[in-house]
Amino acid sequence: MKITLSVIKADIGGYVGHSSVHPRLIETAERMLSQAQEKGEIIDFFVTRVGDDLQLILTHTNGLENERIHKLAWDVFEAATEVAKELKLYGAGQDLLADAFSGNIKGLGPGVAEIEFEERRSDPVVIFMADKTSPGAWNLPLFKIFADPFNTAGLVIDPKMHPGFVFEVLDVHTGKMARISTPEEMYDLLTLIGSVEDYIIKNVYRKDGEIAATASVEKLNLIAGEYVGKDDPVLIVRCQSGFPALGEVLEPFAFPHLVAGWMRGSHFGPLMPVPFHHANPTRFDGPPRVIAAGFQIAEGKLIGPRDLFDDPAFDEARHLANVISEYMRRMGPFEPHRVGPDKLEYTTMPQVLEKLKDRFQ
Numbered sequence: 001m002k003i004t005l006s007v008i009k010a011d012i013g014g015y016v017g018h019s020s021v022h023p024r025l026i027e028t029a030e031r032m033l034s035q036a037q038e039k040g041e042i043i044d045f046f047v048t049r050v051g052d053d054l055q056l057i058l059t060h061t062n063g064l065e066n067e068r069i070h071k072l073a074w075d076v077f078e079a080a081t082e083v084a085k086e087l088k089l090y091g092a093g094q095d096l097l098a099d100a101f102s103g104n105i106k107g108l109g110p111g112v113a114e115i116e117f118e119e120r121r122s123d124p125v126v127i128f129m130a131d132k133t134s135p136g137a138w139n140l141p142l143f144k145i146f147a148d149p150f151n152t153a154g155l156v157i158d159p160k161m162h163p164g165f166v167f168e169v170l171d172v173h174t175g176k177m178a179r180i181s182t183p184e185e186m187y188d189l190l191t192l193i194g195s196v197e198d199y200i201i202k203n204v205y206r207k208d209g210e211i212a213a214t215a216s217v218e219k220l221n222l223i224a225g226e227y228v229g230k231d232d233p234v235l236i237v238r239c240q241s242g243f244p245a246l247g248e249v250l251e252p253f254a255f256p257h258l259v260a261g262w263m264r265g266s267h268f269g270p271l272m273p274v275p276f277h278h279a280n281p282t283r284f285d286g287p288p289r290v291i292a293a294g295f296q297i298a299e300g301k302l303i304g305p306r307d308l309f310d311d312p313a314f315d316e317a318r319h320l321a322n323v324i325s326e327y328m329r330r331m332g333p334f335e336p337h338r339v340g341p342d343k344l345e346y347t348t349m350p351q352v353l354e355k356l357k358d359r360f361q
């Protein structure tokens, strides 16, 4: 049986500010999804959040980009937005860019990551969810997981992984995708994906064509040609038996790499791996957070989640992230803590330049 795992997320109101999601929004989502489950529209679901982003994790047999599934998610976000408005939560309905649903939730504001696969004898997956950052944040960890033998021992010693993986990279400015094969084209891949705001890894495939990982890149995809904000992304990674082991998938996050999206979507900061209960970014609205939910899929049922960063082995990464945060914060409004002028979410630059235009002699 082919199972589809859909992760659909949106910020539809922050509690308080942009720091968290109010429990009533989660309850609303759970109630509606449990009704959908009773009607047989989905096999299983799990609702969670990271920072101010509400995450719907769904399993079904309808395939990718299914209109009924996307409509269900849209309806949940709309209903929860009503609750957010009633509670006057911050930025209620922030990510619902369209007035009404039209066929596919992609391009309407929410982020989507979906994979369809034949369930294996045992099928572990990890769903990463981040707040205060952008889809380019996954470039470095995805490279390490699927192409760096110093991260992933299996690339060297597992015959099934030894051939390498194929990366599908989105050019944010044209909306076009290119497939790049590793290890042969590793340097070409790095040339592109090191520019995390311009080239984003969308999918990773095994060389036999089997999907290994997929990330949400929605708004970036939609408004190609023009720079559009940060999209608090999600990422699905399949593990074990021909894919990287669970620990190889988590390993890159032991290094809190710098990502864009902190405070007003306009500052760089370290991506801190946290347990679910610490996914409430408050210091300067951050630092950026990532959680990892592990599931075993059994006949489409979501067995889990395991809160995978709830492990003292990630304490040093958290500590380092705090040290880096302290260091970066002392840069205040200076680059490279603040992002460059073309990547600011909003800016006073034109007004200030207009005011000062006669002073440049």
Ligand code: 13P
Pocket (backbone or CB within 6 Å): 018, 264, 265
């Ligand atoms: P406002 O307070 O004007 O909404 O902007 C600050 C902020 O929170 C940016 O996301």
Ligand code: 13P
Pocket (backbone or CB within 6 Å): 011, 018, 051, 052, 131, 132, 230, 232, 262, 263, 264, 265, 284, 285
């Ligand atoms: P979100 O993108 O998580 O809503 O954060 C907005 C922001 O600018 C916080 O400072």
Ligand code: MG
Pocket (backbone or CB within 6 Å): 011, 013, 014, 017, 018, 052, 091, 094
């Ligand atoms: Mg928000």
Ligand code: MG
Pocket (backbone or CB within 6 Å): 011, 018, 051, 052, 053, 131, 132, 232
């Ligand atoms: Mg957010």
